[in-house]
Amino acid sequence: MVHIWNDPTEVPEDFGPSVVTIGNFDGVHRGHQQVLSQLLRTAGQHGGRSVVVTFDPHPSQVHHPDSAPELIMGLQDKLDALADFGVDAVLVMKYNLALAAMTPEEFVSTVLLDGLHAAQVVVGHDLRFGVGNSGDVETMRTLGEKLGFGVQVVTEYGAGGFPVHDDGGTDRRCSSTWVREALAEGDVETAAAILGRPHRMRGEVVHGAARGRALGFPTANLDHGSTGYIPADGIYAGWLVDESGTRWPAAISVGSNPTFDGVSRQVEAHVIDRPNEAVEDFNLYGQTVVVEFTARLRGMVAYRGPEALVEQMRLDVVQAHKLLLDQ
Incomplete structure (x- = not known):
């Protein structure tokens, strides 16, 4: 203790x-x-x-x-x-x-x-x-x-043989500044190498605009008071950890939903591969959860309409599944 x-x-x-x-x-x-x-x-x-x-x-x-x-x-x-x-x-x-x-x-x-x-x-x-x-x-x-x-x-804060390098390919001193630089670019893999673990955010799950649910991809939306550096806008593969400690694979969206002319940045995680018996009872509202970022799948794009967005979201989920579970 x-x-x-x-x-x-x-x-x-x-x-x-x-x-x-x-x-x-x-x-x-x-x-x-x-x-x-x-x-x-x-x-x-x-x-x-x-x-x-x-x-x-x-x-x-x-x-x-x-x-x-x-x-x-x-x-x-x-x-x-x-x-x-x-x-x-x-x-x-x-x-x-x-x-x-x-x-x-x-x-x-x-x-x-x-x-x-x-x-x-x-x-x-x-x-x-x-x-x-x-x-x-x-x-x-x-x-x-x-x-x-x-x-x-x-006296040494260097990468010490870990796979962390600057743009010139040489060892660089491990620092909080370097982590922030990597996250600001969406490079969560480099951030994880410097940290020694995946970068994470923590926050309460709140109600959003419910667009994801309407499109068939319900998401857990983190409140704006969540802690942890928000990575660059984009879609990520990662994990959602609920209050019970259960780790759920997830496709995570960071951004302002440009397809729907969103303004404020939002972090939301769509849990993939939930057991059938858990779908109806899967309610995270009010829980404080942790979202871990494993890999960036793509940048944030404004699509011409919901149909094109849904098709891309299906591809994102397949890619996230492959990265997280097919290993």
């Missing part, structure tokens, strides 16, 4: 000693995973508890709300990914101007030492913390020597 805390005061007095890492961890991609792997190794070596300190909202949403990047994942999916990796605890610090004003030493003393009883700190080479991002790796090392904790720095 992973402990989740929202403030250092929630950490039990007898918790620790701990081995701590700090970061936003948006995406929990392969670069982050290298830091987390070192965190777990160090915790095992020192008999400590592994703890991730992360922030909500993302600092850029506080300091630069008009230009903050769209997040790859929501908080719940971040917590799930960290739990899947095997950490013992996550401290989710509420990021606000008061926290941003803490000096590096105040942050370390209050959060890492007084709160988490850190014996070791594992960080990436690009660490920045404290007021105005004034703290870096050397600051952390200096504070470690002064206050009595060890510091380990993970």
Whole structure:
């Protein structure tokens, strides 16, 4: 069981000693995973508890709300990914101007030492913390020597032999920015290679215009408050995971339904190959579901009418079935 805390005061007095890492961890991609792997190794070596300190909202949403990047994942999916990796605890610090004003030493003393009883700190080479991002790796090392904790720095965030390359065919540093670039192009395969798993969105299923149902392709429409980066418009093969944990193969549409002069972007998943006995009872309205993107089938196209659209949708379902199930 992973402990989740929202403030250092929630950490039990007898918790620790701990081995701590700090970061936003948006995406929990392969670069982050290298830091987390070192965190777990160090915790095992020192008999400590592994703890991730992360922030909500993302600092850029506080300091630069008009230009903050769209997040790859929501908080719940971040917590799930960290739990899947095997950490013992996550401290989710509420990021606000008061926290941003803490000096590096105040942050370390209050959060890492007084709160988490850190014996070791594992960080990436690009660490920045404290007021105005004034703290870096050397600051952390200096504070470690002064206050009595060890510091380990993970220096490589590269693809590390994984099949992830930039346009020039050379290894590129794994980063949240790279994931966003791939998703903005609809390249969910590259995004998955960087992340180490398929990209996902999470949201409540709401009523839509019911056009898909009228055309014979009912869809689960995600509400506009769903979390997770919305990939480029198009049709994708992927999976829908309902609240029971059942994974359903799906053809996923992202876009504004140009055939019907749609305006707002919508993410909707048509579940394929449902058992006959499940068709009538298959009602996802009000459920919070996860949609995973496996492959992009095509871009979004405006067809001349419903008949042409239906024919293309049939082809999309066949292609999605082949990619997801005929392996």
